[in-house]
Amino acid sequence: MSDEVIKHNPLPLKERMKINRQHMPEQAPQARAANFEEVNLGYLPELAKQEALRCLACAKPNCMHDCPVGVKVREFIDLVLAGDYLGAAAKVREDNVLPAITGRVCPQDEQCEGGCVLGKKGSSVAIGHLERFVADYEQAVGKLGLPEIAPASGKKVAIVGSGPAGLSAAGDLIQRGHKVRVFEALHELGGVLVYGIPEFRLPKKIVRQEIDNLRAMGVEFETNVVVGKTVTIDELFGEEGYDALFVATGAGLPQFLNAPGENLNGVYSANEFLTRINLMRAYRFPEYDEPVYNCRGKDIAVVGGGNTAMDAVRTALRLGARNAYLIYRRSEAEMPARVEEIKHAKEEGIQLMTLTNPVEFLGDENGWLRAARCVRMELGEPDASGRRRPVAVTGSEFDLPITMAVIAVGTTANPLVQSTTPDLKTNKWGYIDADPETLRTSKRGVFAGGDIVTGGATVILAMGAGRKAAKSIHDYLATGAWEKVEPQKPALD
Amino acid sequence: MFRIRRAEFLAPGIKRFTIEAPRIARKQKAGQFVIVRLHDHGERIPLTIACSDPERGTIDLIVQSIGKTTYLMNSLEAGDAILDVVGPLGKPSDVSLHGTVVVIGGGVGTAIAYPTAAAMKRAGNKVISIIGARTKELVILEEEVRAVSDATYVVTDDGSYGDKGLVTDKLKQLIQNGVPIHVVLAIGPVPMMRAVAETTRGERIHTIVSLNSIMVDGTGMCGGCRVSVEGKSEFACVDGPEFDAHKVDFAVLAKRNTMYRDMEHEALEEFKARAAEQVEEVRRQCRLEAASAAGGQQ
Numbered sequence: 001m002s003d004e005v006i007k008h009n010p011l012p013l014k015e016r017m018k019i020n021r022q023h024m025p026e027q028a029p030q031a032r033a034a035n036f037e038e039v040n041l042g043y044l045p046e047l048a049k050q051e052a053l054r055c056l057a058c059a060k061p062n063c064m065h066d067c068p069v070g071v072k073v074r075e076f077i078d079l080v081l082a083g084d085y086l087g088a089a090a091k092v093r094e095d096n097v098l099p100a101i102t103g104r105v106c107p108q109d110e111q112c113e114g115g116c117v118l119g120k121k122g123s124s125v126a127i128g129h130l131e132r133f134v135a136d137y138e139q140a141v142g143k144l145g146l147p148e149i150a151p152a153s154g155k156k157v158a159i160v161g162s163g164p165a166g167l168s169a170a171g172d173l174i175q176r177g178h179k180v181r182v183f184e185a186l187h188e189l190g191g192v193l194v195y196g197i198p199e200f201r202l203p204k205k206i207v208r209q210e211i212d213n214l215r216a217m218g219v220e221f222e223t224n225v226v227v228g229k230t231v232t233i234d235e236l237f238g239e240e241g242y243d244a245l246f247v248a249t250g251a252g253l254p255q256f257l258n259a260p261g262e263n264l265n266g267v268y269s270a271n272e273f274l275t276r277i278n279l280m281r282a283y284r285f286p287e288y289d290e291p292v293y294n295c296r297g298k299d300i301a302v303v304g305g306g307n308t309a310m311d312a313v314r315t316a317l318r319l320g321a322r323n324a325y326l327i328y329r330r331s332e333a334e335m336p337a338r339v340e341e342i343k344h345a346k347e348e349g350i351q352l353m354t355l356t357n358p359v360e361f362l363g364d365e366n367g368w369l370r371a372a373r374c375v376r377m378e379l380g381e382p383d384a385s386g387r388r389r390p391v392a393v394t395g396s397e398f399d400l401p402i403t404m405a406v407i408a409v410g411t412t413a414n415p416l417v418q419s420t421t422p423d424l425k426t427n428k429w430g431y432i433d434a435d436p437e438t439l440r441t442s443k444r445g446v447f448a449g450g451d452i453v454t455g456g457a458t459v460i461l462a463m464g465a466g467r468k469a470a471k472s473i474h475d476y477l478a479t480g481a482w483e484k485v486e487p488q489k490p491a492l493d
Numbered sequence: 494m495f496r497i498r499r500a501e502f503l504a505p506g507i508k509r510f511t512i513e514a515p516r517i518a519r520k521q522k523a524g525q526f527v528i529v530r531l532h533d534h535g536e537r538i539p540l541t542i543a544c545s546d547p548e549r550g551t552i553d554l555i556v557q558s559i560g561k562t563t564y565l566m567n568s569l570e571a572g573d574a575i576l577d578v579v580g581p582l583g584k585p586s587d588v589s590l591h592g593t594v595v596v597i598g599g600g601v602g603t604a605i606a607y608p609t610a611a612a613m614k615r616a617g618n619k620v621i622s623i624i625g626a627r628t629k630e631l632v633i634l635e636e637e638v639r640a641v642s643d644a645t646y647v648v649t650d651d652g653s654y655g656d657k658g659l660v661t662d663k664l665k666q667l668i669q670n671g672v673p674i675h676v677v678l679a680i681g682p683v684p685m686m687r688a689v690a691e692t693t694r695g696e697r698i699h700t701i702v703s704l705n706s707i708m709v710d711g712t713g714m715c716g717g718c719r720v721s722v723e724g725k726s727e728f729a730c731v732d733g734p735e736f737d738a739h740k741v742d743f744a745v746l747a748k749r750n751t752m753y754r755d756m757e758h759e760a761l762e763e764f765k766a767r768a769a770e771q772v773e774e775v776r777r778q779c780r781l782e783a784a785s786a787a788g789g790q791q
Contacts, residue, residue, distance in 0.1 A: 185710070186579075187576070195710075223577070224577050224578065224579040226579060226580070229581060231520070253713050265752045269715060271714050272717040276709060281534070286763055288535075289536035290709070294756075415713075415731075416731070
């Protein structure tokens with residue numbers, strides 16, 4: 001089938017391999033380090049076509065297999081070559097309801113692009129950049145390839161949380177003809193996409209567009225509802241008449257280092273620092289009312305090596321920090337952040353302090369942070385994660401003078417839903433127990449997915465869980481059967 | 494959007510609001526709070542729910558003008574609306590039969606203590622209330638508190654009403670007179686709560702305080718409200734807001750509450766310079782919101 005579809009590339013394979021990967025146009029590091037505008041500017045059609053020419057259209061496409069939602073990469077790239085950008089966007093949307101978002105924030109190097117054959121010898125096809133291009137093109141011309149909606153099923157599904165897992169499930173369920181309402185605890189929709197990821201990496205306008213698209217498809221949203229507090233799961237099933245429910249509340253609670261001095265003024269969790277900036281727009285104080293520590297001219301540090309840590313330290317730099325350090329206890333090779341984010345951070349002037357670990361925060365007489373006491377680390381034997389365990393070097397203590405610190409070392413489960421739903425089973429870390437295939441929980445009609453099941457992961461993995469949940473919820477609504485049954489052979493008709 | 498049904502000043506700078514919030518009104522229990530955001534450039538602030546009426550679908554909030562957001566809120570009238578109200582948040586007060594409960598409310602803290610005092614009375618406790626205020630005209634809810642208390646004492650700093658002195662003077666007096674006290678609940682400014690904790694510590698009287706730390710989301714997500722309890726960090730929004738007073742590090746709380754003092758001052762000055770304009774902006778946003786909600790229902 002694929003040979004029929006993949007037909008627009010005029011070049012023989014050898015020629016395709018001679019083309020270099022097309023560089024993503026971006027704001028100059030000097031300029032962008034002082035503003036909150038998006039770093040990447042996006043491909044123009046010529047660049048996109050040139051990049052698309054590089055695709056070998058493999059018979060066994062690793063890119064699609066390595067994508068958690070199975071985007072038909074080969075097919076959409078071929079439509080780019082055909083100049084049918086809207087068709088390409090519609091092709092992506094068949095599997096991914098948030099392409100403008102994933103094109104920007106997916107860890108492509110570990111997924112689609114990680115599997116690309118071209119990447120073995122040179123650079124992989126820039127699949128993420130192409131996905132972003134077609135999604136932005138579609139938005140710019142205002143002709144959304146919104147999928148068809150099945151006839152109304154008469155069933156109602158409640159989704160708890162409007163982050164990537166919840167939005168993805170909502171998109172799939174509404175297409176299957178169910179009535180869908182998404183409940184959000186905060187005043188703005190999008191979950192981590194609005195409170196966590198900064199404007200310079202994912203403009204809020206993009207998130208609002210994707211949510212408006214879901215609204216156009218018929219999804220209803222209600223903000224300011226903390227399920228577990230404002231309304232319980234049992235009430236949603238009972239008086240509010242929902243037939244199924246998907247819990248996608250994310251990994252909510254910030255982890256701290258439990259180092260002395262962590263309650264000093266000037267020490268933040270990454271969640272708090274980023275929420276003040278992204279959700280509350282504190283970087284525009286006093287035009288916006290929410291305050292945040294004034295980093296201008298100050299020396300600051302962020303602790304951690306993931307995308308959240310990168311977001312926090314680059315945000316502090318944009319707020320005017322004089323020295324912005326990223327303190328990470330392993331080496332750069334072990335950093336979980338996207339390769340592009342580390343590259344961008346370094347270009348902007350972030351100072352990486354790898355193999356370093358803060359052990360205490362020191363305060364002044366007024367209770368404000370004045371320094372972080374750190375130790376140097378070295379890598380020992382591999383630990384349970386397979387990464388080499390960092391070990392403190394004796395006698396290596398030193399004080400790093402800083403007046404703001406942001407702790408970005410991960411999150412744990414938020415217990416709000418679980419604690420008011422006693423028959424919803426959790427594991428020993430407080431995450432919800434859900435079947436890995438069906439995402440069914442211990443409570444009839446309740447499904448769970450995303451970070452509240454797996455612990456902190458990525459936007460696209462949460463979206464993958466949302467898709468899986470939507471399929472599973474649809475099966476449940478169609479059959480009414482809850483107990484897990486062996487898959488039956490399709491009936492012949 | 495949440496419509497204000499009633500708004501009236503109880504004392505200079507202290508206003509009582511009745512707000513339409515049917516989901517919250519159905520679930521609220523004594524000791525819980527909401528987070529409000531007045532307008533689309535607004536900050537999120539926690540306010541304890543004074544009482545609720547599940548039938549009418551309303552909650553009551555009592556607000557003292559302290560910073561920009563509370564000044565702005567206290568400029569709103571019946572018929573106006575608030576963009577975002579979310580709750581009820583936090584753990585409810587531990588209301589059970591203890592015996593004799595002394596409820597202490599300092600300043601606007603009386604508004605927060607009142608619902609728990611009422612619930613304690615309903616649970617069969619003997620309730621002794623102490624209301625403290627700077628001066629006579631800042632004494633609030635006296636009638637309501639008296640109605641749910643077996644005995645009520647009012648103290649003012651300047652002696653303009655009730656006894657002259659501090660709430661702890663009255664508490665010490667009760668202890669010295671041999672009144673058996675099983676639980677003390679103290680809600681008010683940090684120095685007052687700290688003083689009450691010190692008064693009851695030696696007596697080993699179980700003492701509960703409701704902590705007013707700085708919050709953003711109110712659901713445990715940000716950790717900004719963390720307080721040091723027996724040397725361990727706890728989040729006031731989800732682990733509290735009520736804590737065992739003898740385990741709380743009030744010094745850390747007091748310091749953390751000053752974190753944005755300069756910016757709060759700047760914002761308040763800016764607000765006062767163009768208050769009318771900003772109130773009108775809140776009203777404009779709520780009209781837009783109402784129009785779009787009406788459009789959405791058609």
